Amino acid sequence: MIELQQVHRRYAMSGQTVHALAGVDVTIAAGEFVAVTGPSGSGKSSLLNILGCLDHPSSGRYLVEGRDVAMLDDEASSDIRNRRIGFVFQSFHLLPRLSVLENVLLPLRFHRQPPPGARQRARELLDRVGLGNRGDHRPGELSGGQMQRAAIARALLLQPALLLADEPTGNLDSKSAADVLDLIDEVHEGGQTVVLVTHDRDVAARAPREISLRDGRIEADVRR
């Protein structure tokens, strides 16, 4: 489903070049659940941002369903980013002035014509993540765990083939983290592809495949 070929990502920083990814080759099949681990600074977020089309390789290729993302025009690549991929961040990225329900509906902002039933689907997703009675609240009225579950509902609104999560439990207590991980398991069991970045060994152990990064390179790629 997705393939990285010799992907490098270099950042220019005050005259210095940081080599965040230094030749990553990886193929992830549809329906896989992959944990990406590695120490801080090893390139995990850089990798996930490329997978999510939020960023592009400095060199190398990123193929989604066989198509090189760099060769797509803006419309096609934003279509992949907005409709095929759901993103969950450590810090939730909910908009504080919108209600929880409106936050879940945000992926529709790029649609000229909202698909019929979208609000209904958003309400169902809120039910599914245990927030059925919180749709009209503001994010600030929720706990961290509830905010992350709302963010997951938002990421799932358009039924993305690929769910990407960057340290989604990094700001959560252990009970909330367990709820969020159970939800991510369910997403995988439902057939969606999941890539989960974590530095927590116990979290990584839930995934059938673990890719470890070190200094921008794949150090190990293990299937359990």
Ligand SMILES: Nc1ncnc2c1ncn2[C@@H]1O[C@H](COP(=O)(O)OP(=O)(O)O)[C@@H](O)[C@H]1O
């Ligand atoms: N926007 C950026 N500008 C400059 N350097 C960056 C940027 N993003 C990441 N880096 C650097 O790239 C390396 C990898 O970072 P990152 O992908 O965030 O690692 P991780 O998520 O594993 O902590 C680090 O050395 C980091 O400082």
Ligand SMILES: [Mg+2]
């Ligand atoms: Mg990171």
